[in-house]
Amino acid sequence: MIQTVLGEISKEELGIVLPHEHILVGFIENGKLTKDDYDRDEVIRVMLPYLQELAAAGCGTLVECTPEFLGRDPQLLAELSRLSGLHIITNTGYYQRPYLAPFVYNMSPEDLADIWIKEALEGIDGSGIKPGFIKIALSNKNGRISPIQQTILKSALLTSNETGLPIQAHTIGGDAIMHALEILTMENFDPSRFIWVHADSEQDLTYHKNAALAGMWIEVDSIGYRPFEEHYEMLKKLIEMGLLNQLLISQDAGWYNVGAKNGGNIKPFTTIFESFVPFLKEKGISQNIIDQLMIANPAKALDNRKKAI
Numbered sequence: 498m499i500q501t502v503l504g505e506i507s508k509e510e511l512g513i514v515l516p517h518e519h520i521l522v523g524f525i526e527n528g529k530l531t532k533d534d535y536d537r538d539e540v541i542r543v544m545l546p547y548l549q550e551l552a553a554a555g556c557g558t559l560v561e562c563t564p565e566f567l568g569r570d571p572q573l574l575a576e577l578s579r580l581s582g583l584h585i586i587t588n589t590g591y592y593q594r595p596y597l598a599p600f601v602y603n604m605s606p607e608d609l610a611d612i613w614i615k616e617a618l619e620g621i622d623g624s625g626i627k628p629g630f631i632k633i634a635l636s637n638k639n640g641r642i643s644p645i646q647q648t649i650l651k652s653a654l655l656t657s658n659e660t661g662l663p664i665q666a667h668t669i670g671g672d673a674i675m676h677a678l679e680i681l682t683m684e685n686f687d688p689s690r691f692i693w694v695h696a697d698s699e700q701d702l703t704y705h706k707n708a709a710l711a712g713m714w715i716e717v718d719s720i721g722y723r724p725f726e727e728h729y730e731m732l733k734k735l736i737e738m739g740l741l742n743q744l745l746i747s748q749d750a751g752w753y754n755v756g757a758k759n760g761g762n763i764k765p766f767t768t769i770f771e772s773f774v775p776f777l778k779e780k781g782i783s784q785n786i787i788d789q790l791m792i793a794n795p796a797k798a799l800d801n802r803k804k805a806i
């Protein structure tokens with residue numbers, strides 16, 4: 498089953514999925530962003546047309562990857578889901594320095610996991626709305642994940658083991674993903690519950706091969722930020738390497754930017770439908786492959802796989 502902001506659905510109900518997008522983000526440091534920093538009604542007025550347009554383009558589910566401290570707002574997402582007819586999935590977990598509240602630095606992985614597991618079981622901040630995945634970030638120096646992000650990673654592993662939720666980990670560069678894999682191996686964690694977010698930040702596909710061989714999901718999620726040709730070439734090579742079954746595509750698009758007038762410059766969610774998929778088809782990528790990338794794979798990656806007790 499999959500947890501959306503309006504309740505549980507079966508994975509067959511997801512339809513076409515965008516596994517990594519944003520509706521609202523506020524880049525305010527040290528956990529200081531509050532719900533008073535933006536007007537929920539205005540966010541709805543600005544963002545609803547983009548979501549309606551996305552639903553009309555055939556999308557079934559938008560996975561909203563804005564974590565706590567950056568503008569995760571479950572009630573807002575629930576309202577937008579009701580109004581647009583799209584399934585929307587939110588998350589538990591924390592991002593990275595400098596966007597963490599000060600208390601996070603004094604916590605152990607177990608302490609953090611307690612907070613996240615509680616959100617998964619009881620809902621977020623008394624809203625009753627539950628997360629459908631764990632969103633973390635693994636900022637790194639020279640490819641080694643910083644100590645606070647290692648704590649956050651370990652907390653994500655504990656939370657995933659307890660709840661069955663998959664992990665989306667913002668990770669720039671292949672060396673950091675190899676460090677993450679070391680930690681997963683050490684903690685005896687199943688890599689097929691782990692999505693390498695921003696895998697297209699790394700050009701050396703040996704990393705993708707090794708991550709995928711270990712079982713990780715490879716998310717190519719900045720479609721529209723670079724020429725289509727580049728993303729097509731990367732996907733084609735990854736498919737030729739036999740990794741089709743572990744690939745996800747998305748756009749990291751949106752969003753209402755807190756503090757900017759009318760939410761600032763918003764990137765529509767429909768690029769993939771209106772331009773990129775037609776581009777892939779012109780290049781000879783079959784509908785079957787596109788369905789696998791946008792329907793079958795995300796359904797498998799997002800499915801809650803809590804082991805039966």
Ligand SMILES: [Zn+2]
Nearest residue numbers: 517519562749
């Ligand atoms: Zn993102």
